[in-house]
Amino acid sequence: MHVQKIQVMTGSIRRLLRRNAHSHVTNLLIKLRPADVSRIMLDLSDRDQRSVFSLLRQYDRSLAAETLKSFGPERGLDLLADLSTEEITKVLQELESDSAAVFISALPEETAEQVLEGMRREESAEVQGLLQYEEETAGRIMTPNVFCLHEKLSVNEAINTIQTAQDLEMVFYLYVVDDRKHLVGVVSLRQLLVVPPSTPLKKVMTTDVIAVGTDTDQEEVARQVALYDLLAIPVVDQENKLAGIITVDDVIDVIKEEATEDIFYLAGVEADDHVYTGPFTSVRKRLPWLVVNLATAMLAATIVALYEPTIARFSFLAVFLPVVAGLGGNSGTQTLTVIVRGLALGEVSWENSKSVLLKETVVGVSNGIAIGVLAGAVAYLWKGNYVLGVVLGGAIIINFLVAGLLGTLVPLFLKKMDIDPALASGIFVTTFTDAIGFLSFLGLATYMLQHLPVS
Amino acid sequence: MHVQKIQVMTGSIRRLLRRNAHSHVTNLLIKLRPADVSRIMLDLSDRDQRSVFSLLRQYDRSLAAETLKSFGPERGLDLLADLSTEEITKVLQELESDSAAVFISALPEETAEQVLEGMRREESAEVQGLLQYEEETAGRIMTPNVFCLHEKLSVNEAINTIQTAQDLEMVFYLYVVDDRKHLVGVVSLRQLLVVPPSTPLKKVMTTDVIAVGTDTDQEEVARQVALYDLLAIPVVDQENKLAGIITVDDVIDVIKEEATEDIFYLAGVEADDHVYTGPFTSVRKRLPWLVVNLATAMLAATIVALYEPTIARFSFLAVFLPVVAGLGGNSGTQTLTVIVRGLALGEVSWENSKSVLLKETVVGVSNGIAIGVLAGAVAYLWKGNYVLGVVLGGAIIINFLVAGLLGTLVPLFLKKMDIDPALASGIFVTTFTDAIGFLSFLGLATYMLQHLPVS
Numbered sequence: 001m002h003v004q005k006i007q008v009m010t011g012s013i014r015r016l017l018r019r020n021a022h023s024h025v026t027n028l029l030i031k032l033r034p035a036d037v038s039r040i041m042l043d044l045s046d047r048d049q050r051s052v053f054s055l056l057r058q059y060d061r062s063l064a065a066e067t068l069k070s071f072g073p074e075r076g077l078d079l080l081a082d083l084s085t086e087e088i089t090k091v092l093q094e095l096e097s098d099s100a101a102v103f104i105s106a107l108p109e110e111t112a113e114q115v116l117e118g119m120r121r122e123e124s125a126e127v128q129g130l131l132q133y134e135e136e137t138a139g140r141i142m143t144p145n146v147f148c149l150h151e152k153l154s155v156n157e158a159i160n161t162i163q164t165a166q167d168l169e170m171v172f173y174l175y176v177v178d179d180r181k182h183l184v185g186v187v188s189l190r191q192l193l194v195v196p197p198s199t200p201l202k203k204v205m206t207t208d209v210i211a212v213g214t215d216t217d218q219e220e221v222a223r224q225v226a227l228y229d230l231l232a233i234p235v236v237d238q239e240n241k242l243a244g245i246i247t248v249d250d251v252i253d254v255i256k257e258e259a260t261e262d263i264f265y266l267a268g269v270e271a272d273d274h275v276y277t278g279p280f281t282s283v284r285k286r287l288p289w290l291v292v293n294l295a296t297a298m299l300a301a302t303i304v305a306l307y308e309p310t311i312a313r314f315s316f317l318a319v320f321l322p323v324v325a326g327l328g329g330n331s332g333t334q335t336l337t338v339i340v341r342g343l344a345l346g347e348v349s350w351e352n353s354k355s356v357l358l359k360e361t362v363v364g365v366s367n368g369i370a371i372g373v374l375a376g377a378v379a380y381l382w383k384g385n386y387v388l389g390v391v392l393g394g395a396i397i398i399n400f401l402v403a404g405l406l407g408t409l410v411p412l413f414l415k416k417m418d419i420d421p422a423l424a425s426g427i428f429v430t431t432f433t434d435a436i437g438f439l440s441f442l443g444l445a446t447y448m449l450q451h452l453p454v455s
Numbered sequence: 456m457h458v459q460k461i462q463v464m465t466g467s468i469r470r471l472l473r474r475n476a477h478s479h480v481t482n483l484l485i486k487l488r489p490a491d492v493s494r495i496m497l498d499l500s501d502r503d504q505r506s507v508f509s510l511l512r513q514y515d516r517s518l519a520a521e522t523l524k525s526f527g528p529e530r531g532l533d534l535l536a537d538l539s540t541e542e543i544t545k546v547l548q549e550l551e552s553d554s555a556a557v558f559i560s561a562l563p564e565e566t567a568e569q570v571l572e573g574m575r576r577e578e579s580a581e582v583q584g585l586l587q588y589e590e591e592t593a594g595r596i597m598t599p600n601v602f603c604l605h606e607k608l609s610v611n612e613a614i615n616t617i618q619t620a621q622d623l624e625m626v627f628y629l630y631v632v633d634d635r636k637h638l639v640g641v642v643s644l645r646q647l648l649v650v651p652p653s654t655p656l657k658k659v660m661t662t663d664v665i666a667v668g669t670d671t672d673q674e675e676v677a678r679q680v681a682l683y684d685l686l687a688i689p690v691v692d693q694e695n696k697l698a699g700i701i702t703v704d705d706v707i708d709v710i711k712e713e714a715t716e717d718i719f720y721l722a723g724v725e726a727d728d729h730v731y732t733g734p735f736t737s738v739r740k741r742l743p744w745l746v747v748n749l750a751t752a753m754l755a756a757t758i759v760a761l762y763e764p765t766i767a768r769f770s771f772l773a774v775f776l777p778v779v780a781g782l783g784g785n786s787g788t789q790t791l792t793v794i795v796r797g798l799a800l801g802e803v804s805w806e807n808s809k810s811v812l813l814k815e816t817v818v819g820v821s822n823g824i825a826i827g828v829l830a831g832a833v834a835y836l837w838k839g840n841y842v843l844g845v846v847l848g849g850a851i852i853i854n855f856l857v858a859g860l861l862g863t864l865v866p867l868f869l870k871k872m873d874i875d876p877a878l879a880s881g882i883f884v885t886t887f888t889d890a891i892g893f894l895s896f897l898g899l900a901t902y903m904l905q906h907l908p909v910s
Contacts, residue, residue: 259714
């Protein structure tokens, strides 16, 4: 639905709620798609959100559940917070087991157990099956009940099976299994329609199936789906038995989530620190990063402290200290961002890392010379001291060289150590560019002291 | 294909090429998927890449074209660079028109025109049709030849049409049109299979179709597809005539591209500056950002220059200058990253901006108090000067408050002005946190001078 329409609808619902015209609100809501209801709820006050959700639960529980899903686990949990365990169970039961698992794993442990006990036996077993797998793996995010066809069927029998199956709106690929449920092939609905009905399924199917394991990281799952332009990917257990399926809409969520994680980590923010996260949760999440930054900044400051006598004599040096450090940090951040994203997109590997390092060093030094000469000239014109210009320019060139080297090596090294390179690269690189910046600038300045007339 | 298998295959191909065993290489390659060939090529030297691409062009031109597509336009252009216009035409002709348009628009103008002239008339017209639309719009990235069904057909006739249609491997939704090609409905293949064959199509189809216009921004297209969990979205012109279709695999590319753009802009890197971009192109792309940074850093430095006499007397102040500015910058970056990503994901709007601003201010001040007290204590213990501790702590608190305010307001304001908030927020916010950091720290220090014993 168009943004303008959503806004108009939001306004109407707000007004109707104020007049307690609940049946009107319900009539408006139940015609909408879950995604649209959730977009409307986003712009409502907390109280109105609760009213809307309560109406949905009364009159269209399936829509309530899908809206909750679209709302996401973090904001969704707020809506569930003041419901009884029984009510929570009724809503979550309406969801596919993979979505139900997301919410249940986010509930307080005791509530989660009660919800699992209260759910219909089959659904509960499915969710518990998913919860056995680790977070962010294929097993955790898959839909476990996959429609599949036996390899011994004919095409005609296969079509009949499809026609009589329930709940099968989204079939893109039909997976073919043997007696013991091993994944042996895949066939598309259209392939079935263009061959004679008596053809054995085995003859039509493709045996070269792209699949992932239950323990495959969700990021790798997303990479496979994107790489081969798939609409869904089957998940198999260690014996190659079909365990579930992950569809492309879930993959899109993973891609967005992982991109957000990288963007946030690079800025020193936790992945789950959203706009709508409460202020004190955000403080708790951001403070540790800032404390680490304080520690590294103080560490770099000890280098400045070594040169206090020089600064006492030539106080104008203090003016350019943050310039050297800041520019080096920016140059290092440019490099490390390209490398971190390159690692995430699979463009950088150990194999091509040598040429990448060479390139980034060349880029660092070239930019260093350009910016160094420019900064040096500005400083010379400003303070009328050519030695200052030379020292500033030289320090910038040295710092940019280091920025290029470390901006490349730090993320590569962290990746090799199985640490998320987005998570820690920034702190390492900027600490070093601060330190090297101070050291080279104040070191060069002290060395060339005899040429520096007292300002 | 598994990473290990790709690596083994890459090794074999490298060895076979060294021995000029071209037919062996070809035999290995033509069994692979385009995505796998392109992954192998990535780890080969430039020369070997050219050899592989030349073999593909000779023995499986369609695979060559798809590999080129998977390689992406930037790296792909390097491969096309030393081919004749005729050869380029032959390869690009094998691609779908939306992919061909991507490469043709990236070619030098003259070559592009010759290629368009050399292509089969129909394909050329299709590509030229796409190139009429602006870059990054739905019209530019859609596949123009959409399979569609006339509303007057029966389900049986519809199935027959599907069975006899060519090139129809990827049908998920079947779009229904009227006499004048207006989009009037949508139906899924499975819906056709579960109703009696004589049912009129009109009775089965859904009339509430989610569609985008030819001029819709690709980011909005991706948002719609993700929001409603679609596999494809139809594109209509201003008269609601069906103009094309965008499939989810292209949407995934858009989502990745837009995420990369945001990550890069936040770090001061151009969106098309990749790991494999040549060093001098990267220098040219990064240098302008660094020059802007130099300018803003110098601007902030003028504030320090105002307080040179204070620094000359109390040189230890220089030690803490970068600490105040750096921490404020980090805090501001945290806030603006959350806001920029929130804007991209549609979590922040003008409607909820007031509560967002309030939250970020509270977070900024709270973190400021925590970090300010900590930093003040460290400075006091280090230099044994309690006034220094108070000045440092106070300056950090002021700077964090400003960081929270500007980190929220700057991206919101840029968005309102239709400027990409990821592009320019960082420079604005860090310039201000530098300036305010210096001003508050040195200003407070100068004011409290009488309490500061000369060090």
